[in-house]
Amino acid sequence: MKLTTLFEKGEFVVTGEVGPIKGAIHRDKSIEPSCAIEALQLHQHVHAVNVTDNQSAVMRLGSLAASVRLKTNGIEPVYQLTCRDRNRLALQSDLLTAYSLGIDNVLLLTGDHIQLGDHKEAKPVFDLDSVQLIDMAKGLKRGYDISGSRIENYLDMAFGAVVNPNSDPLDLQIMKMKKKIDAGAQFFQTQAVYDVTVFEKFIKKVEKFNCPIQVGIVILKSPQMARFMNKNVSGVHVPEDLIEEIGSVAKEDRKKKSAEIAGRFVKEVKSICQGVHIMPLGWTDIVPDILEYAGIKHK
Amino acid sequence: MHATIQKPIDEIIKHIQPGEKVFVVGCNNCAWKCYSGGEAETEMMAKRLEKRGIEVAGYTVPGPQGMSLCKLSHTRKVLLEDHADEVKNADSFLILGCGQGVHTVIDATDGGMVHPGCDTVFGGETVSDTHIEEYCSLCGDCIIENTGGLCPMTLCAKQLLNGPCGGAEDGHCEVDPERPCGWILIYERLKKLGRLDLLDSYQPPKKNSKWSRPRSLEVSPTEATFCSISGKVTISNQD
Ligand code: SF4
Ligand code: SF4
Numbered sequence: 001m002k003l004t005t006l007f008e009k010g011e012f013v014v015t016g017e018v019g020p021i022k023g024a025i026h027r028d029k030s031i032e033p034s035c036a037i038e039a040l041q042l043h044q045h046v047h048a049v050n051v052t053d054n055q056s057a058v059m060r061l062g063s064l065a066a067s068v069r070l071k072t073n074g075i076e077p078v079y080q081l082t083c084r085d086r087n088r089l090a091l092q093s094d095l096l097t098a099y100s101l102g103i104d105n106v107l108l109l110t111g112d113h114i115q116l117g118d119h120k121e122a123k124p125v126f127d128l129d130s131v132q133l134i135d136m137a138k139g140l141k142r143g144y145d146i147s148g149s150r151i152e153n154y155l156d157m158a159f160g161a162v163v164n165p166n167s168d169p170l171d172l173q174i175m176k177m178k179k180k181i182d183a184g185a186q187f188f189q190t191q192a193v194y195d196v197t198v199f200e201k202f203i204k205k206v207e208k209f210n211c212p213i214q215v216g217i218v219i220l221k222s223p224q225m226a227r228f229m230n231k232n233v234s235g236v237h238v239p240e241d242l243i244e245e246i247g248s249v250a251k252e253d254r255k256k257k258s259a260e261i262a263g264r265f266v267k268e269v270k271s272i273c274q275g276v277h278i279m280p281l282g283w284t285d286i287v288p289d290i291l292e293y294a295g296i297k298h299k
Numbered sequence: 300m301h302a303t304i305q306k307p308i309d310e311i312i313k314h315i316q317p318g319e320k321v322f323v324v325g326c327n328n329c330a331w332k333c334y335s336g337g338e339a340e341t342e343m344m345a346k347r348l349e350k351r352g353i354e355v356a357g358y359t360v361p362g363p364q365g366m367s368l369c370k371l372s373h374t375r376k377v378l379l380e381d382h383a384d385e386v387k388n389a390d391s392f393l394i395l396g397c398g399q400g401v402h403t404v405i406d407a408t409d410g411g412m413v414h415p416g417c418d419t420v421f422g423g424e425t426v427s428d429t430h431i432e433e434y435c436s437l438c439g440d441c442i443i444e445n446t447g448g449l450c451p452m453t454l455c456a457k458q459l460l461n462g463p464c465g466g467a468e469d470g471h472c473e474v475d476p477e478r479p480c481g482w483i484l485i486y487e488r489l490k491k492l493g494r495l496d497l498l499d500s501y502q503p504p505k506k507n508s509k510w511s512r513p514r515s516l517e518v519s520p521t522e523a524t525f526c527s528i529s530g531k532v533t534i535s536n537q538d
Contacts, residue, residue, distance in 0.1 A: 110459065115475070116473075126458050130461075131461035131462070132504045136504075168467075172462060172463060172486045173465060175462055176463065178499075179501060182501065234467065235465045
């Protein structure tokens with residue numbers, strides 16, 4: 001099911017995220033890869049689950065294979081597709097393949113640079129940027145490839161995109177967001193935000209676009225992890241008071257605290273956005289608590 | 300200019316066979332500015348090779364200062380006439396210059412054996428006597444009209460044409476925090492110029508066929524023809 005259908009119905013759309021395994025899926029169908037197991041844990045609580053595409057430029061199982069596995073298990077995947085590893089031929093071909101295999105939602109991104117990952121000497125492709133990727137995908141929806149040739153059986157998927165409300169200068173980020181909407185983006189998932197004021201300021205500037213936005217949440221696991229993100233994950237900023245808060249409880253109580261912090265944030269911003277995208281980084285078990293704290297009814 | 304940096308000496312000598320007589324050729328333009336193949340470095344290279352037991356048949360840097368090694372007619376004259384005997388005696392040429400210079404020596408010597416003495420790193424602006432910076436990636440399809448003359452193909456690590464990724468931190472690029480985010484440079488410049496409107500229009504994907512290899516250019520005083528796999532484009536400079 002397309003997420004756009006849910007947004008149209010006015011649902012507060014909840015998505016989770018899993019990263020494909022570093023390896024192949026077992027031929028024995030009774031053995032689930034860990035990403036599928038995590039997705040199954042999320043299943044009861046979210047509308048769909050994002051499947052990352054060689055996230056952080058670390059080589060893994062293809063996002064499409066993992067997405068299809070989720071779909072087979074009855075979980076709605078949001079297939080992530082990046083420009084880093086594919087030129088325009090491969091991107092279009094993968095989009096057609098995804099649709100042919102039953103994928104309804106695709107998140108179209110630029111992708112992290114190869115330098116951040118585990119294959120630093122690979123050739124970065126970036127034949128297209130994310131705006132051009134979305135524009136090209138829209139062409140496939142209308143029956144044309146990027147060279148203008150007609151295709152048969154157009155694809156019909158919901159196109160998602162990303163935006164970073166923490167960006168400075170924000171207007172430059174919003175300029176790009178506008179281009180993505182003009183190109184055909186139908187919903188947005190944001191980079192992780194921790195500061196209500198930052199998110200409110202962002203929403204004020206973009207509500208005129210009338211495009212659904214899911215606020216991005218990366219679960220805080222420990223003060224160390226928060227500091228690591230501040231240092232190493234560009235475009236994300238965890239405020240000092242939250243770092244102190246997660247550090248204020250003993251290790252065994254961290255999950256509970258973490259759910260509280262995330263839930264409290266979502267509760268504060270849920271009225272100004274159309275959904276939440278939770279990146280649990282393996283702590284899938286606390287997602288129900290986050291939603292509980294936030295006062296969001298399970299789907 | 301073509302920025303070059305000398306290869307490590309051990310890597311250079313590794314490829315020279317026992318008994319091979321080497322003629323060293325420098326460049327009086329770009330490599331001179333890079334201190335990788337001017338007169339001083341070329342003479343020094345001859346000494347460094349000799350010190351390592353390699354026989355040097357001779358050396359030269361086609362002059363005067365400012366003269367490019369890649370000017371074939373001149374290099375040919377210098378090698379085949381001015382240095383005729385040493386060149387005849389040489390088994391190979393070690394070139395302290397860019398890859399174009401290496402090929403110029405192949406042409407000038409009618410197919411002589413060559414060793415590249417430098418890595419050619421980029422085409423850049425000589426910002427000062429000690430600093431060269433890359434501002435153009437020589438793509439063949441220039442799109443900087445809309446970016447205030449700053450090239451996102453070169454200044455943005457992901458070569459994004461429609462605006463920044465979300466990763467810049469304090470104005471620095473997520474890929475290399477030592478460097479400014481190219482898109483923030485573009486934004487700040489256009490803001491200063493009062494032309495942020497230039498950023499609004501959609502930039503279509505690049506015509507990579509113009510970035511194909513190899514490419515050539517036929518020139519004359521009145522027109523030029525650029526040849527790539529995208530075809531031949533002739534432009535007049537007269538009307
Ligand atoms: S767009 Fe191409 S030609 Fe223009 S400055 Fe950039 S790399 Fe050079
Ligand atoms: S941070 Fe800026 S320069 Fe670096 S990849 Fe992103 S947009 Fe390009």
